[in-house]
Each structure stands twice: as structure tokens, then as C-alpha cells.
Amino acid sequence: MPSKRKKRLSMTETVQSYAMISVGVIGLFIFVVLPLLWVLRYCLFSYKGFGEIRFVGFDNFVRVFQRSPKFWLSVRTTFVFAVGKLCVELPLALVLACMLAKKLKGRTFFRSLFFMPSMLSVAVIGVIFSYMFSSYNGVVNEIIKLINGVGGIKFFSKASTALMVLMIASVWQNFGFNMLFFMTGLQSIPEDLYEAARIDGATERQQFFKITIPMLGPVIQMVVLNALLGSLKVTDLVLVLTDGNPLGQTETIMTYVYKQFFTGSSGAPDYGYASALVVVSAVILGIVTVIYLTSTKKGSEIY
Amino acid sequence: MKRKKWNILVYLFLGIIAVFTLIPLLYTLSASFKTNPEIAAGGAHLIPKEFTLDNYKQVWSVGQEGHTFWTFTKNSIFVSLLTVVGTVIVTSMSAYCFQRRHFPGKKLLYNIFLATMFIGAGAITMFPLMQITSSLQLNNLIGVVLVQVFSTSAANLFLTMGYMKTISVELDQAALIDGCSYFGIFWRIILPLCKPILATVSLMSFQGSWNNYLLPNIMTSMKPAMQTLVVAIVKLKSSGGAGATQYNLMMAGTMFAVLPILTIYIFMNQYFVEGVTAGAVKG
Structure with a gap:
């Protein structure tokens, strides 16, 4: 009986904690993590803001190091x-x-x-x-x-x-x-x-x-x-x-x-x-x- | 005798550095009261020959591109106050969850928080950030606020968590027994008790937001009505390109951005000192 009660308590604790922390987590994801992912994605592509997004592998890095x-x-x-x-x-x-x-x-x-x-x-x-x-x-x-x-x-x-x-x-x-x-x-x-x-x-x-x-x-x-x-x-x-x-x-x-x-x-x-x-x-x-x-x-x- | 000589040397050195610190500010103040011809004529005198308030009047009433510095000041206040409110809420709530509550995945989330806050690449991810915010229709002042709130420094989180540690856990337990929810504990007990440290966090985030340049500049480009003070002042510098730079207006504008923060600093400097040092020395 006590163990069941404890479990239920921690369940509400978990739910409420997630609700409170979610604000910070979602914000952090959109405004900090997403821009980093954006960069990680595009660094393997060639894209001039219009037209096609072309996969170029490590060409961009070669250009950084050589040209x-x-x-x-x-x-x-x-x-x-x-x-x-x-x-x-x-x-x-x-x-x-x-x-x-x-x-x-x-x-x-x-x-x-x-x-x-x-x-x-x-x-x-x-x-x-x-x-x-x-x-x-x-x-x-x-x-x-x-x-x-x-x-x-x-x-x-x-x-x-x-x-x-x-x-x-x-x-x-x-x-x-x-x-x-x-x-x-x-x-x-x-x-x-x-x-x-x-x-x-x-x-x-x-x-x-x-x-x-x-x-x-x-x-x-x-x-x-x-x-x-x-x-x-x-x-x-x-x-x-x-x-x-x-x-x-x-x-x-x-x-x-x-x-x-x-x-x-x-x-x-x-x-x-x-x-x-x-x-x-x-x-x-x-x-x-x-x-x-x-x-x-x-x-x-x-x- | 030797002591005395040494003391004189120390004061001499401190005096020189004090002059070095003050000179740029004094000349800024002085130039804001000079006429443009007087500035253009040069001279290293600090007291204006012809004392004028026209620069302030002009900046305040005419401004640039049809928007006055009153608008820019309002924007700065709006952005900074909302950033403070947002930062206090998000920081205290996250700190409370990490410091007080137990839930699965806490450690992982905490590490993600720390990692991203330290990585925070600043200017070089400004463009992707702009792409993301504009796809969310947030390339405006609200967007500036949100970015500032959520990319808040790890120092704030550490500072608040450190302070919460000193609040007795028995308070939580008593409230829990009396039927308080977990959010209630935060709202009714922890938040009020954290007031002193949240005052420091508020000041720091106000200062950071008031002074920010690149982010509001990018997010409000093409929208002159949304410029903040700092952005508008830098614009004054670049718009003066042809012919004589209008240093008089620039310096008067600068005073608008500098005076509020210096006034706050003079009266609250203990909080700033605490905020800056306590957050980092422990780490």
C-alpha cells in the first residue's frame, strides 16, 4: 500500500515537473538548438537562398580549407x-x-x-x-x-x-x-x-x-x-x-x-x-x- | 615612511586609470552639448564654448526616418522589461525543477541545458536564427524578447539553483502534507523566498537586453519603427556617411542609452557585482 501511494505521488510530481520545465525546454529547442541543427544540415549542401538545394558532401569544407x-x-x-x-x-x-x-x-x-x-x-x-x-x-x-x-x-x-x-x-x-x-x-x-x-x-x-x-x-x-x-x-x-x-x-x-x-x-x-x-x-x-x-x-x- | 611612499604611488596609479576610465564618457557628455561646427573644428577642451541643448531636442523630436528617439526609448523599455519578466519566470521555474523535483530524464535535460548554453554560438548562428524566427512570424520585438529569454546564460540558472539550495526542504514537505501542489510549492514558497537572487537576475538580464545590438538590429531590419535605442544610435553613425558625421546627435543619442543604465548601476551596484562574480567563481 505505501509503495503504491509513493508511486502515484511521483507520477503527479513527474507530470507537474514536466509541465513546468517544458517552457524552458521548448524555448531552448526552438531558439538555440534549432539554429545549430540548421547549420549542421546546410553545411553539406549548396544553397543560394533560391533554386535547388544541392547535396555537395564535404565540398564546402574543402573550400573553407583551400580557397x-x-x-x-x-x-x-x-x-x-x-x-x-x-x-x-x-x-x-x-x-x-x-x-x-x-x-x-x-x-x-x-x-x-x-x-x-x-x-x-x-x-x-x-x-x-x-x-x-x-x-x-x-x-x-x-x-x-x-x-x-x-x-x-x-x-x-x-x-x-x-x-x-x-x-x-x-x-x-x-x-x-x-x-x-x-x-x-x-x-x-x-x-x-x-x-x-x-x-x-x-x-x-x-x-x-x-x-x-x-x-x-x-x-x-x-x-x-x-x-x-x-x-x-x-x-x-x-x-x-x-x-x-x-x-x-x-x-x-x-x-x-x-x-x-x-x-x-x-x-x-x-x-x-x-x-x-x-x-x-x-x-x-x-x-x-x-x-x-x-x-x-x-x-x-x-x- | 616606506609605506607612505608606496601609498602615494598606489593612488597615483589608481588616479591615472580612473582618468582613463572617465575620459571617453566625459567627452561624450561634453560633445552632446556642443554644436556640430564646434566639434568639427576640433580642440581637446571639455567645456563647450557654446553650450546648447539643441542636440537633445533634435534627437528627441526629429530622430530619423520619421521616428523619434521617444519611439526607440519606448521600444528599448518594452523589450527589456518583457525580457526581465520572461527570464525570471523561465529561470526560476527551470531552477526549481532541477534543484527540487525528481522526475525521469532530469539529468539528461539538465545536461542538454548546460551544453547548449555554453555552446551558444552568438553572432555566427544569427542568420539561421533569423530564418527560424521569420518562419514563425516572430521577426519583431516579441521575437527579440523570446530569443533573449531562452538563450539566457547558464550563469542565471546556476545562481538561482545555488540560492534555492539554501532554502530548507522541510518547507516543501510541510506544504506538500498540507495539500499544496508541486507548482503551488514553487509559486507560494520558493518564488517569494528567492526574491533577492531574482533581483540580481533581473538586473543582469535588463542590462543585457537594454545593451543588446546585433539581435534587435537583425530582427527589426527594414522596420525602423521597431528599432531599439542602441540600434538607432549605431544607425546614426552609418547614416552620416556623406559629408560631416553628425557627432553631436550621435553623442546626444548615446547619452539616452547610457544614462539609464548608469543610474541603475550607481544605485544597485552591489547587486551587479554579486551577480557577476557569484555566478562564475563557483563554476
Whole structure:
């Protein structure tokens, strides 16, 4: 008798749970899973949006690997962008976090201020920085003029300077966000460790490299992965700030692939080819993640 | 003595970074009060020589393509508020099922949730997404809301589940004995008790939705009346292509998008900080 009662109860539980979870599941299926399936289906076909949908096997992938120099240029640009800006952003975030993790007057103020840019829209940041760095009379040009007399740099007409502006804008937006994570990590390090080290006569420098950094290992690992993937996926900033110009030299993976669906490389877009690009890009991001996680395994285990 | 010197250096460094953080925002604010000729003439001065409110008036009343920024602001508010409501309902309900209830296939569903939320490819699946939504007649603001609600980050789910764990299961059992249904437990007990964490989730999803660019841009292309603020501002940038770019209008428009979110941030910054860090550090 009790077992029967239990079974009936769990039956109602199951029914009600399914009813509640179904909203999320159906939505997830339509708006997240279906687009992925769409891509997986079309990557083996050739389809220009009209006419016949032709099965071409792996031809699209062959084209991606053998006849898509612009895509691989965008891959290269993306990695240059990501590595370049992270080399500035993460050390800056860590240094600020170390300063602000201690008792310091105005600590909350600085923390809130540095985190503020992360609250803004990436696209709007693009607009702001396009004003700051505009050619001839932009604010940055005027400031340069004040310092050395000559301004007039056309930041957006050379690939190197355009990429630099992208990096600066991205660092400006994200350093506070990463700083916040480092701060949380720092605050979770027990104070006794430092106390013990001080009693043993360790200098501040030794404390930093022998206690702070190793104890922060897992947090650093997570922050770097987050920041790396975020940078490799940069989209809105590029679309608004440079739109891939000059000559597609600042196109990133996301913007290049995204545009392939709309304009294509030679006139009409080929959805099959674009889908293959999506698959390859996703695989690239996946490989980066796996390589990163396996190669940093040791660092995160020290904790 | 050494301590003091060190402190001065620390404050100097913090000060430099503070200036770096503020400069773009201050110049944006300043340009929104300058006339276009003054901006075009250049100069690195922050205080406008000729202080004007015309930019705001023009953006607010004339706007572009026959639609004013009042329309765009309304669209942004509409989309963001509905996204918040939807996200709170879907996140809390899913979190409740995964955290509290037992049903066959729970583990599988949970893993599917996590996997898809992490895979979420963003811009590169935007086109397929558009194909799907337009075949459902959803290439409008409602579509933007639905996509934002259902592709919500795994962080929200984790955050809510983590909080629910701290609510005593005995409450559920007591309610069950008193004849409450499973949905009733969620609605009458869990949901009210989760208010603090749902406040954080609301703020995060409001901010995400208010700031979103690519999705509303795609879903409302060819429908200028449906543009959100961010989309309209970026349009201002590209429409100024011929001749002088209208930076004055762009910057005034930017202030419309930036000020609400900054005001919320200033008053609620603790919630944001909590939301951002708590969701991720645990993972």
C-alpha cells in the first residue's frame, strides 16, 4: 500500500515537473538548438537562398580549407586582437585587484568606477570610441596635437592602428570586469597564510609570488579562459567601430562568418559554405578551449 | 615612511586609470552639448564654448526616418522589461525543477541545458536564427524578447539553483502534507523566498537586453519603427556617411542609452557585482 501511494505521488510530481520545465525546454529547442541543427544540415549542401538545394558532401569544407584566404586572415586577426589586448588587460586587472583588495580609502569608489564600462553596451562603446579616435579632429588626435604638435592620424585607414583602437576600446570595457573576479579570488585567500609567511620573514614580493599567485591559480585559469573566449568572439565592437575595414583587414571570425550569410564573398551568399564556416569556427573555439584547459591543468591544481 | 611612499604611488596609479576610465564618457557628455561646427573644428577642451541643448531636442523630436528617439526609448523599455519578466519566470521555474523535483530524464535535460548554453554560438548562428524566427512570424520585438529569454546564460540558472539550495526542504514537505501542489510549492514558497537572487537576475538580464545590438538590429531590419535605442544610435553613425558625421546627435543619442543604465548601476551596484562574480567563481 505505501509503495503504491509513493508511486502515484511521483507520477503527479513527474507530470507537474514536466509541465513546468517544458517552457524552458521548448524555448531552448526552438531558439538555440534549432539554429545549430540548421547549420549542421546546410553545411553539406549548396544553397543560394533560391533554386535547388544541392547535396555537395564535404565540398564546402574543402573550400573553407583551400580557397578561403580571407577567412583565415580573419582568424589570424582575431588571435592577434585577443592575445594583444589580453596582455594588457589581464595584468592591469590583476594589479588593480591587488591594490583594491587591501584596506584602502576610496576602495569601493574605485571598484565601482573601474567596473562601470562593463555596464555599457558594446555597440555604444563602439560609437563613443569612433568619436574619440575620429580622423583629423577627433579628441585623441587633438590630445596628441597638444603633446607633440602634429595630429591628424587616420586611425581607421590603416589595419594596424584600426586594430589598436579596437584593442584599446576592448581593454577599456573589460579590465574592470576581470578585476572584479580577481578581487573575489583574492578575498578568499585566508589571511593566516600571509601571517605565517610574515612570521617566517617573507617579503611582500615573496608573499605575492609564493602565496597570492598560486592560491589564485583556479581563479586566474577561469578568468583567462572567459576573457580569451570573449575576445575571440568579439563581434559588435568590430561591426560598429571598423566594420572590418580597411579592406577587410580588421574582420574577425565572428563578423566575417556572420557577413557571409548576408553578402557572401562574391555577390550572392552561399548558405552551405557559410554554414561550413560556422562549423569550422565553432571547432576552432572548441580546440582553443581544450588546449587551454589541458595546458593549464597544473596551475589550477596547486590550490 | 616606506609605506607612505608606496601609498602615494598606489593612488597615483589608481588616479591615472580612473582618468582613463572617465575620459571617453566625459567627452561624450561634453560633445552632446556642443554644436556640430564646434566639434568639427576640433580642440581637446571639455567645456563647450557654446553650450546648447539643441542636440537633445533634435534627437528627441526629429530622430530619423520619421521616428523619434521617444519611439526607440519606448521600444528599448518594452523589450527589456518583457525580457526581465520572461527570464525570471523561465529561470526560476527551470531552477526549481532541477534543484527540487525528481522526475525521469532530469539529468539528461539538465545536461542538454548546460551544453547548449555554453555552446551558444552568438553572432555566427544569427542568420539561421533569423530564418527560424521569420518562419514563425516572430521577426519583431516579441521575437527579440523570446530569443533573449531562452538563450539566457547558464550563469542565471546556476545562481538561482545555488540560492534555492539554501532554502530548507522541510518547507516543501510541510506544504506538500498540507495539500499544496508541486507548482503551488514553487509559486507560494520558493518564488517569494528567492526574491533577492531574482533581483540580481533581473538586473543582469535588463542590462543585457537594454545593451543588446546585433539581435534587435537583425530582427527589426527594414522596420525602423521597431528599432531599439542602441540600434538607432549605431544607425546614426552609418547614416552620416556623406559629408560631416553628425557627432553631436550621435553623442546626444548615446547619452539616452547610457544614462539609464548608469543610474541603475550607481544605485544597485552591489547587486551587479554579486551577480557577476557569484555566478562564475563557483563554476
